[in-house]
Amino acid sequence: xxxxxxxxxxxxxxxxxxxxxxxxxxxxxxxxxxxxxxxxxxxxxxxxxxxxxxxxxxxxxxxxxxxxxxxxxxxxxxxxxxxxxxxxxxxxxxxxxxxxxxxxxxxxxxxxxxxxxxxxxxxxxxxxxxxxxxxxxxxxxxxxxxxxxxxxxxxxxxxxxxxx
Amino acid sequence: xxxxxxxxxxxxxxxxxxxxxxxxxxxxxxxxxxxxxxxxxxxxxxxxxxxxxxxxxxxxxxxxxxxxxxxxxxxxxxxxxxxxxxxxxxxxxxxxxxxxxxx
Numbered sequence: 001x002x003x004x005x006x007x008x009x010x011x012x013x014x015x016x017x018x019x020x021x022x023x024x025x026x027x028x029x030x031x032x033x034x035x036x037x038x039x040x041x042x043x044x045x046x047x048x049x050x051x052x053x054x055x056x057x058x059x060x061x062x063x064x065x066x067x068x069x070x071x072x073x074x075x076x077x078x079x080x081x082x083x084x085x086x087x088x089x090x091x092x093x094x095x096x097x098x099x100x101x102x103x104x105x106x107x108x109x110x111x112x113x114x115x116x117x118x119x120x121x122x123x124x125x126x127x128x129x130x131x132x133x134x135x136x137x138x139x140x141x142x143x144x145x146x147x148x149x150x151x152x153x154x155x156x157x158x159x160x161x162x163x164x
Numbered sequence: 165x166x167x168x169x170x171x172x173x174x175x176x177x178x179x180x181x182x183x184x185x186x187x188x189x190x191x192x193x194x195x196x197x198x199x200x201x202x203x204x205x206x207x208x209x210x211x212x213x214x215x216x217x218x219x220x221x222x223x224x225x226x227x228x229x230x231x232x233x234x235x236x237x238x239x240x241x242x243x244x245x246x247x248x249x250x251x252x253x254x255x256x257x258x259x260x261x262x263x264x265x266x267x
Contacts (some may be wrong), residue, residue: 001169008172015183015203027199034180035173038206041173042229045217049223050229054209057233062202062240069195069244073251092190103175129227141231152245 004044011037020092028066035059048125173214180207192259194247198240205236 014037018030034057042051076107178204187200209229218223247257254261 004172005170008176011176012179015180018199018203019183019187019219024193024195024199027196031199031202034203034206038210043177045169045173045213047213047216047224047226047229049233050209050213050226053230053233057237058202058206061237065241065244066195066199069248072248073195073257092186095182095186099179100188102178102182105177126223126226127221130230132226137231141234141242144235144238148242151242 007037007041007044011041016095019095024070025067028063028070031066032059032063073154170214170218177207177211178257180204180210183244186257194250194257194259195244198243198247199257201243202236202240205239209230 011034014030014034018027018034021030025041035054039051039055039059042054103146184200184203184205184207188197188206189225191197191200209232212225212229212232213222216222216228250261251257
């Protein structure tokens, strides 16, 4: 329980750091730290396979994509940085208030009485679910992956010299 | 009141989702909007794993979480490409530039 509370506090701090940080690079690192903490939480919730995917893909690949995108884009000018710093506190003033209000509204939310009884697939393994019970959505997933690959090819394709 | 795992990580899901939504709403930088979307997707992933843990369907929850993570990568890569394309055309990352799209 103590570990859960420590992970909870660390996750919230990392998420807030991601949102509040001034530079985009710090936001990308904050997102990576959030992913690592989420990985540890997933291990604690007995989901090692999803945790492994989260660590390798979200903390690794997505951070690399973010840093490449940030490095390819132009940094802010000094005037823009000053204007951003001035408006920062006004922008994030309401964030804790919104969080407290939502938790206050959900404090009496009760789970249905039969919430624990839906234990139909607990004995099946992830492999069984992936390759026997789910077929159509795996096909959709493959199509989405292919769409991503072709989308990137089209987006980064360089035009010919005589194209305008 | 003793907090259970469900309570602790349920509150974490709410805070992550609010942070993501807030990040999308207050900024005009397109890369920061993408960071907000990432935070929202992380909240959804944690919620699915938590639901699987509570109901005992952890295998199903894991397989759905893996699907979400894969689609998340595709979304991030494509949107990053689109953002760089808009940056090349307008020399700015401001979301206001998307209004200039034609055709």
